[in-house]
Amino acid sequence: MVGGKVKRILMVVAKxxxxxxxxxxxxxxxxxxxxxxxxxxxxxxxxxxxxAVPDITRAVAYLPRGSEAFFKRIAPDFELVLQQGDDLGxxxxxxxxxxxxxxxxHSAVMSSDTPLVDPRAITQAFDELDRGYDVALGPCDDxxxxxxxxxxxxxxxxRPIRMSTPHVLHDTLGAAAKLALRVAMLPxxxxxxxxxxxxxxxxxxxxxxxxxAKRTRVWLLHQLT
Numbered sequence: 001m002v003g004g005k006v007k008r009i010l011m012v013v014a015k016x017x018x019x020x021x022x023x024x025x026x027x028x029x030x031x032x033x034x035x036x037x038x039x040x041x042x043x044x045x046x047x048x049x050x051x052a053v054p055d056i057t058r059a060v061a062y063l064p065r066g067s068e069a070f071f072k073r074i075a076p077d078f079e080l081v082l083q084q085g086d087d088l089g090x091x092x093x094x095x096x097x098x099x100x101x102x103x104x105x106h107s108a109v110m111s112s113d114t115p116l117v118d119p120r121a122i123t124q125a126f127d128e129l130d131r132g133y134d135v136a137l138g139p140c141d142d143x144x145x146x147x148x149x150x151x152x153x154x155x156x157x158x159r160p161i162r163m164s165t166p167h168v169l170h171d172t173l174g175a176a177a178k179l180a181l182r183v184a185m186l187p188x189x190x191x192x193x194x195x196x197x198x199x200x201x202x203x204x205x206x207x208x209x210x211x212x213a214k215r216t217r218v219w220l221l222h223q224l225t
Contacts, residue, residue: 008126009057009104010050010149011081011095014043014112016067023113029195034223041215042192045115047075048214052119056126061095061109088163097153108136108149114191115213116204117146121186125149128184135176137169138186144168146189157181198223 015022017040019032027035050058059079060071071080081098085091092109099107106126110117117138125136129151138147143166148158157175161168176183192201202220205213 006106006130007057007104008055008106008108009059009099010053010108010110010122011059011061011099012043012046012050012078012112013061013083013092013095013109014071015039015063016070017043023193025193026195026197030198030223038192038216038219038223039113041219042113042115044074045213045216046110046112046117047078049115049117049119050110050122051077053122056122057104059099061091089158089161092148093153093155093158096148096150096158097155100150100153106149106151108147110138111140111144111146111191114140114146114189115216116189116201116208118187121189122147125184125186128186131184132182133184134181136184136186137172139169139188140191141188142166142191142193143170144191145172146191147186148172154179154181 017036019036022039023035057079058077059081060075061081061083062071063083065082068080081095083091084094096107096109106129108125121138125147126149128136129149135154136149137145140146145168156179157172161171161175173183190201190204192198198220205217
């Protein structure tokens with residue numbers, strides 16, 4: 001809290017969509033170029049979700065170093081924070097802690113490949129911290145999470161966790177329980193890692209307004225027809 005006002009920052013954790021660097025599991029099926037193109041659609045839709053959240057600082061926690069021009073072009077209204085660390089857990093801890101040390105009272109990270117998240121879930125994450133929770137987590141249906149929000153550094157629930165496995169959420173909750181941290185759970189969403197996920201997301205989007213995930217929707221329509 002700075003000057004009596006709560007300061008909230010949300011960072012989209014993203015990579016520049018280069019061939020063979022993003023959505024590689026999906027790329028093994030649809031091709032690496034198509035996977036990179038699809039990832040860019042996901043990222044742009046997630047940035048729009050974040051733009052719909054009021055009263056926060058918006059940022060991109062990006063990789064690799066040297067891709068600043070790309071992110072400045074697609075997200076000129078976002079701050080840029082370089083990810084630093086040997087693995088994802090260390091990088092997430094670094095950006096969250098850096099923002100808290102810079103004067104933000106609430107610091108959150110969000111994945112760049114979950115275009116069905118309701119902006120209200122992000123606001124809920126910050127509000128849960130105000131209600132006394134130590135951590136807010138948004139679960140994905142693949143066993144991971146799309147968002148983590150904290151109000152104090154929490155390296156013990158990030159750095160020891162083996163990321164990109166079906167057990168990430170379970171392991172994170174277990175680590176939080178050992179520390180007696182209060183965890184608020186947000187609505188669940190889906191991300192896309194496999195070819196089967198593409199058809200599933202297309203079906204989900206068919207039940208949602210056309211304004212949701214516009215770029216992802218168009219890409220799926222062209223790819224799956």
